[in-house]
Amino acid sequence: MSAFFYGLGTGFSLLLAIGAQNAFVLKQGLKQQYMFWVALICAVSDSILIFGGISGFSQIIRQFPQIPLIAQYAGALFLFAYGLRSFYQAIYQNAALTPSQLEPESWIKIIGMCLAFTWLNPHVYLDTMLLIGSISTQFSPSIGLFSVGAILASWLFFFSLAYGARLLLPIFQLPLSWKILDAVIGLVMWGIALRLIWH
Numbered sequence: 001m002s003a004f005f006y007g008l009g010t011g012f013s014l015l016l017a018i019g020a021q022n023a024f025v026l027k028q029g030l031k032q033q034y035m036f037w038v039a040l041i042c043a044v045s046d047s048i049l050i051f052g053g054i055s056g057f058s059q060i061i062r063q064f065p066q067i068p069l070i071a072q073y074a075g076a077l078f079l080f081a082y083g084l085r086s087f088y089q090a091i092y093q094n095a096a097l098t099p100s101q102l103e104p105e106s107w108i109k110i111i112g113m114c115l116a117f118t119w120l121n122p123h124v125y126l127d128t129m130l131l132i133g134s135i136s137t138q139f140s141p142s143i144g145l146f147s148v149g150a151i152l153a154s155w156l157f158f159f160s161l162a163y164g165a166r167l168l169l170p171i172f173q174l175p176l177s178w179k180i181l182d183a184v185i186g187l188v189m190w191g192i193a194l195r196l197i198w199h
Helices: 002-015 018-033 036-054 057-063 067-091 107-119 122-168 173-195
Strands: none
Touching: 002 067, 002 122, 002 173, 018 067, 018 107, 018 122, 018 173, 057 107, 067 122, 067 173
16 A cells, blocks of 8 residues: 555645645635535546656656646736736735625636636646656566556546635635735736746
8 A cells, every 4th residue: 555655745745845736626616616626627637647757648748848848828817817806806806705795706716717727837747747757667676556546536636626625714804814825826826927938
């Protein structure tokens, strides 16, 4: 079972860093909107990417480096636009927002944004696929257990983040808390966008 736990630990270690996708999942959890679908899309997408990395798709990326390159610039543009939206909300949003008072955004819009945060992130291809794919070769006799552990980490993480965000709701009864969150998310988005451009 060591391969399983090693996969679980590897998966969590890659997910715990604060990134654009995690910030988006956290905010949807705080807004109590489409948490299940957002967590499901992130977990399924991660499962596909992890399976692809372990099954050798990383070799395709090495042969076609334009795949992460396209994602790099498209992702930077998307993150810059979303960061700008977050800064706008931080400046002009003054009301204390509670989930019951929030007008739900379009389901299609949220799903589209979730997919963009996942698939327009070149680090998903370079880090998750290449890194997990490389590490998995150490467990060739038990590579199945390793992959199950890494995939399970994604499911546990995203659903815990989406549904666990409600524990922070008392803090976000204050308008200032939402302003700070939006400002932090904007900084995270722009920071990642700049890192993508100047990587």
